[in-house]
Amino acid sequence: MASAPSKLYADDVSLVVVLVDTNPFFWSASSLSFSQFLSHVLAFLNAILTLNQLNQVVVIATGYNSCNYIFDSSSDLNQSFENGRMPVMCSSLLQKLEEFLIKDEQLSKEVPEGRIKSSLLSGSLSMALCYIQRVFRSGALHPHPRILCLQGSPDGPEQYVAIMNAIFSAQRSMVPIDSCYMGAQNSAFLQQASYITGGVHHKPQHLDGLFQYLMTIFATDLHSRSFLHLPKPVGVDFRASCFCHKNTIDMGYICSVCLSIFCKHHKKCSTCGSVFGQAQSEAASTSDKKRKTPET
Amino acid sequence: MPQVKIIAKNFMDMVASLPAIKLDMLYRNQFICEAILRSMPPLAKKYVLQMLYIDVPVTAKSLEEWVLADGSSKHKVAIDRLIQLRILEVIDRKKETSYKLNPTFQTNLRKHLIYGGILPREPMPSNVTVRLPTSEELDAYAHEQWECFLLQLISSGQAEKPTNFSSSMMRIFQRGLLCQREKEAPRLTESGFQFLLMDTNAQLWYIIREYISNSEEQGVDQADLIAFLLELSFHTTGEAYNMNTLTDDQRAMIKDLSDLGLVKLQQGRKDSWFIPTKLATNLSVSLTDSSSRKQGFVVVETNFRMYAYSSSKLHCEILRLFSRVEYQLPNLIVGAITKESLYNAFENGIAAEQIITFLQQNAHPRVAEKLPSVPENVTDQIRLWETDLNRVEMTPAHFYDDFPSRDVFEAASDLARVHCGLLWEDAKKMRMVVKAEIHMLMREQLRGQNK
Numbered sequence: 001m002a003s004a005p006s007k008l009y010a011d012d013v014s015l016v017v018v019l020v021d022t023n024p025f026f027w028s029a030s031s032l033s034f035s036q037f038l039s040h041v042l043a044f045l046n047a048i049l050t051l052n053q054l055n056q057v058v059v060i061a062t063g064y065n066s067c068n069y070i071f072d073s074s075s076d077l078n079q080s081f082e083n084g085r086m087p088v089m090c091s092s093l094l095q096k097l098e099e100f101l102i103k104d105e106q107l108s109k110e111v112p113e114g115r116i117k118s119s120l121l122s123g124s125l126s127m128a129l130c131y132i133q134r135v136f137r138s139g140a141l142h143p144h145p146r147i148l149c150l151q152g153s154p155d156g157p158e159q160y161v162a163i164m165n166a167i168f169s170a171q172r173s174m175v176p177i178d179s180c181y182m183g184a185q186n187s188a189f190l191q192q193a194s195y196i197t198g199g200v201h202h203k204p205q206h207l208d209g210l211f212q213y214l215m216t217i218f219a220t221d222l223h224s225r226s227f228l229h230l231p232k233p234v235g236v237d238f239r240a241s242c243f244c245h246k247n248t249i250d251m252g253y254i255c256s257v258c259l260s261i262f263c264k265h266h267k268k269c270s271t272c273g274s275v276f277g278q279a280q281s282e283a284a285s286t287s288d289k290k291r292k293t294p295e296t
Numbered sequence: 297m298p299q300v301k302i303i304a305k306n307f308m309d310m311v312a313s314l315p316a317i318k319l320d321m322l323y324r325n326q327f328i329c330e331a332i333l334r335s336m337p338p339l340a341k342k343y344v345l346q347m348l349y350i351d352v353p354v355t356a357k358s359l360e361e362w363v364l365a366d367g368s369s370k371h372k373v374a375i376d377r378l379i380q381l382r383i384l385e386v387i388d389r390k391k392e393t394s395y396k397l398n399p400t401f402q403t404n405l406r407k408h409l410i411y412g413g414i415l416p417r418e419p420m421p422s423n424v425t426v427r428l429p430t431s432e433e434l435d436a437y438a439h440e441q442w443e444c445f446l447l448q449l450i451s452s453g454q455a456e457k458p459t460n461f462s463s464s465m466m467r468i469f470q471r472g473l474l475c476q477r478e479k480e481a482p483r484l485t486e487s488g489f490q491f492l493l494m495d496t497n498a499q500l501w502y503i504i505r506e507y508i509s510n511s512e513e514q515g516v517d518q519a520d521l522i523a524f525l526l527e528l529s530f531h532t533t534g535e536a537y538n539m540n541t542l543t544d545d546q547r548a549m550i551k552d553l554s555d556l557g558l559v560k561l562q563q564g565r566k567d568s569w570f571i572p573t574k575l576a577t578n579l580s581v582s583l584t585d586s587s588s589r590k591q592g593f594v595v596v597e598t599n600f601r602m603y604a605y606s607s608s609k610l611h612c613e614i615l616r617l618f619s620r621v622e623y624q625l626p627n628l629i630v631g632a633i634t635k636e637s638l639y640n641a642f643e644n645g646i647a648a649e650q651i652i653t654f655l656q657q658n659a660h661p662r663v664a665e666k667l668p669s670v671p672e673n674v675t676d677q678i679r680l681w682e683t684d685l686n687r688v689e690m691t692p693a694h695f696y697d698d699f700p701s702r703d704v705f706e707a708a709s710d711l712a713r714v715h716c717g718l719l720w721e722d723a724k725k726m727r728m729v730v731k732a733e734i735h736m737l738m739r740e741q742l743r744g745q746n747k
Contacts, residue, residue, distance in 0.1 A: 012338035046409045050330055051341050215345045224338045227367025 012221040013143040015056045015135060016048055017128040018150065020070075022061045022101060025117035026152040026183060032207040037182075038097075041150065042090055044214040049073055049089075051219070056143055058131055060124045061097060062151070063104035064117070067124035069131075070096040118156030121149070121189065125166040125177075132175055144222045145175050146199065152182040155189045157248050160241035167193045176200075178218050182207055188237035188248070195236045202231045243271060310505055311522060312380045318519040319382050323400040326408055331526040332381060333405065339367070340374035344383065344397065348405060353387050353394035429571065431534050434560060438573035441557030442496065443610045445503075449473070450492065450613065468510050469503060489646045492614050493654045497578060503556065504579075516545055524549065528558070528572060529579035536562060536569035592658040596633070598671040604629040605660060617641055618651050633674065638681050648682035692732035693719055699726045704745055711741055 020041060027034040045057050059071035071093040125147070132145040147170065170177055176199035179190035186203055194201035204213045220228060241248050242263035253262045258272035268275050311322070311332065322328045333341060346362070347354055356375075363371045375395075378384040384395040429437065449469055473488035491499060504525065512518045524546050531537060539547060539561075550570055554561045558576040562569045593606045594615075602619055604611060607627050615621060618641035619631040641651065652675050659669035668675070699705035705726045712718035712730045715737065721728035730738055 012341070043409045047345055050333060050405075050408060051345070052334055212349060215348070219345055220342055221338055224342055227339060227363050227370050228342070229362055229364060 012223045013052050013054045014048070014221045015058070015132070015143040015145040017058045017060065017131060017145065017147045018045065019060050019062050019067075019121070019124045019128060019147065021119050021121075021149075021151045021153055021182075022097070022104070023064050023117065023119035023153040024101075024105075025064065026119070030152060030182070030207070032182070032210065037150075037210065038094075040211040040214065042093070043211055044219065045071075045073075045089070047215060047219055051221075054143060058128070059093060060127050061100045061104075062119045062121055062124040063100065064119055065107035066100075066104050067120050067127060068096075068100050068103075069127065070100055116154055116156055118159070119151070119153040120159070121151060121153075121156070122159040122162035122166060125149075125163060125170075125193075129166060129169055129173070129175065132173065136173070146222060147175060147177045148218055149177065149179040149190055149193070150182070151179060151187060151190055154183060154185060155187050155248075157241040158246040160189075160246065161243065163189050163193070167196050170197045176222065180204065180210075180213065180218060182210070186237065188239055191233065191236045192238060195233050200225075200230050201233060201236075310508070312377075314519060314522075316382060320398070320400060322519055322523055323398060323404065325523050325527070326404045327527045327530050328523055329401055329404040330408060331529065332383070336377055336381075337370070337374050339363075339370050340377050343374060343378065344405070347395075347397050348402060348409070350397075353396040356393040356395065359395065428534065428536055428562075429560065434534055434571065434573050437560055438557040438575045441555065442500075442575065443608055445556055446492075446499070447610050447613070450488070465510070469506055471506070485645075487645075489617055489641070489644050490650060492617065493646065493650045495657060496575070500556070500558075500575060500579070507552070511549075520545060521549065525579060528553075528576050531572045531577065533572055533574055533577045536571045539568045539570060592660050592664055594655055594658045595660045595663050596655055596670045596674055598673055600633045600674055600677075602631045602633055603660075604631070614654075617644070618646060633678070635681055638678060639685070642682055642685055648678045651678060691719065693729050694732055694735045694738075695727070695729050696738070697725070697727040702726065704742070707745065708738060708742060711738065 018041070022034075027037070030037075045059070048055055048057050055073075057071070057073040058069065061068055061070045071089070073089070128147045132147075135142045135145060167177065170193070175197065177190075177193040177197045178199040179187070179194045179201045181187045181190055181201070181203045191201050193199070200217055202213065202217055204210060217230060220230065239248050239250060240252075240261050242252055243260050244262050244264065244266070247263055249261070249263050253265055254260070255262070255269040255272060255274060255276075257274040258269060260269055260271040262270075266276065311319070314322070323332075333344060336344070343359070343362075359375070360368075360371065375384070378395075379386060383398050383401050385398055387394050387396060448466065450473075473485060473491055491502060494502070508518055508521050511521055539550070542550065550559055550561070553559050553576070554570070556575070557573060558579075559570045559572050562571060593604050593611065595603045595605075597603075602615070604615055605628055606612070612621065612624060612629050615629060615631055618637055619633045620637045621629060621631040623630040638648075638651075642648070652670065655670045655675075656668075663669050696708065699708070705723075705728075709718060709721050709723075709728055712728065712734065715734045717731040717734040717738075719729045719731060
């Protein structure tokens with residue numbers, strides 16, 4: 001695929017892109033406070049960087065309205081030294097995070113009420129993939145990349161198409177997406193993302209011990225994964241969202257040409273424009289109202 | 297000291313062989329903990345992280361449950377390494393083995409994870425206006441210095457500017473690499489050839505190892521040196537650090553290190569500074585890493601001709617080890633890989649694989665992009681020529697003849713056959729050749745019959 005094996009470093013050099021959920025709607029209701037969460041994550045980032053001199057960490061904040069890079073170990077660590085007692089990494093990360101949160105909050109005032117309080121996962125996933133693609137293309141040698149989503153907010157069904165596209169492009173470039181879901185309900189998006197790309201999905205039972213979960217499961221480099229017992233997917237939620245109303249559905253109509261999903265019968269596919277035939281006699285379809293229709 | 301067998305041996309093996317008390321002392325230094333963690337196999341690193349916040353001993357059984365069945369060999373290697381480095385303490389209780397992390401190591405690593413990597417010492421403040429070398433200049437300096445040292449090492453006469461190492465020191469480095477017969481120019485030994493074909497990092501470790509074991513004889517504590525070297529590798533390349541922050545021993549050592557090209561010394565108006573180069577910061581990187589890979593210079597063509605874009609004398613010397621150098625232009629060395637030149641190399645104890653890896657590692661960027669970077673017919677031929685030499689296999693054996701009777705002969709040949717030691721027999725003339733291992737057995741049997 002995109003990466004020729006000869007261009008890789010030794011076995012366990014990794015590039016970890018961490019997507020941190022900063023959605024205030026989730027963190028205000030969570031049992032683990034955001035600052036505690038951050039201290040777990042910072043220690044985890046430190047651990048990754050400690051493991052190998054060539055390891056690289058990139059942090060992307062996933063906000064409610066926007067997302068942005070807040071830390072990149074390849075550039076930020078070389079910057080001038082802070083005189084305070086706080087290490088360079090924490091201070092620069094926290095500073096950028098604060099700037100990001102203020103900006104994100106300003107944007108949210110324009111958003112109407114009533115939508116699901118999800119965060120912009122699709123955006124940060126795409127950013128992560130763009131970053132990885134850039135790494136693939138630059139330089140002769142690059143580390144094994146992987147993405148880790150630390151997500152708490154519920155899925156936003158309106159992002160379904162964008163997220164699925166990101167997942168498939170990650171699969172194509174062989175980038176595993178690990179996901180650690182900290183919210184109440186399990187996330188179908190993240191389960192699917194990890195399942196399709198060969199990453200690990202886990203929902204920690206006790207959030208207080210998040211660090212141990214991160215170390216035990218998500219600090220494992222891709223090389224060692226083939227020797228270790230890691231959580232296996234159990235019952236992945238494969239439900240899709242329809243393209244017309246962004247609802248999560250069990251059964252629906254699929255366009256036979258472009259495989260777009262709809263919850264109701266349409267005359268024309270809104271994605272590719274193919275004209276559908278009549279839904280077979282209305283009487284027949286009342287008995288099993290929702291079904292996949294392979295009619296042209 | 298008998299001849300040192302040169303394997304690309306990790307520096308960490310040396311650390312692991314330190315006595316327990318010294319190791320425990322080393323772990324008091326946070327950088328060393330980090331460097332040692334980095335040097336371990338991936339699984340071992342993983343186990344350390346996993347056990348970092350577990351305060352009770354973990355049983356060996358539950359540790360084994362972490363791995364899948366086909367990873368058990370890797371698991372064993374990782375655990376052995378951890379025990380060797382005394383990072384895991386073994387607690388045997390009621391037939392059940394359990395492990396616990398070394399407490400000093402554990403606290404230091406925890407501190408490191410929480411507070412992040414702190415630099416060992418402050419670099420030169422930016423308000424001091426001294427021109428620092430650019431990273432290219434620094435790389436060039438390190439490269440030149442190292443090459444100069446190597447050239448002096450293999451042939452003392454050829455170096456343009458001799459390094460400050462005393463000749464006794466140089467002799468210590470040469471021990472095992474060169475052998476000198478009376479009134480003859482010193483010749484490279486088998487391990488000397490292998491040394492030249494190793495990559496820079498491996499060579500550096502070899503020299504450092506000799507250096508350290510030599511300093512031990514002079515009464516400098518080995519652990520201190522190791523600690524300083526590892527610490528040095530955590531400095532930032534290209535930043536200047538004040539010499540005043542060093543102890544006396546360290547100051548003496550840094551002069552030697554600058555001769556090797558690990559640091560560049562710079563004299564300021566009031567203070568003197570040292571600037572670590574890439575060679576120094578790569579010290580704690582494990583040997584397999586290609587991060588230190590230099591720009592290659594060799595192009596090998598399918599017709600066995602070799603073009604090396606280099607003006608370095610050292611490169612020329614190295615290429616001469618296994619090829620016939622034909623022309624030497626200011627920036628180009630033209631040679632050919634021939635059967636004779638290779639046989640020469642094999643005789644000197646260089647293996648075909650070593651030559652091939654050398655050619656591959658030093659491939660010119662133009663050809664390095666291609667796969668394979670060295671034409672397949674050339675690599676195959678090099679291997680074939682090597683196996684040509686191995687067609688004859690030697691087995692120590694004894695030759696028997698003059699058997700008194702056919703019965704004795706047959707009994708003896710049966711005995712040899714039973715013990716799988718019969719190599720050849722001629723029943724007519726009653727002669728046979730038997731492996732040396734069973735000679736004693738045969739002798740006893742024959743003696744018994746003679747009586």
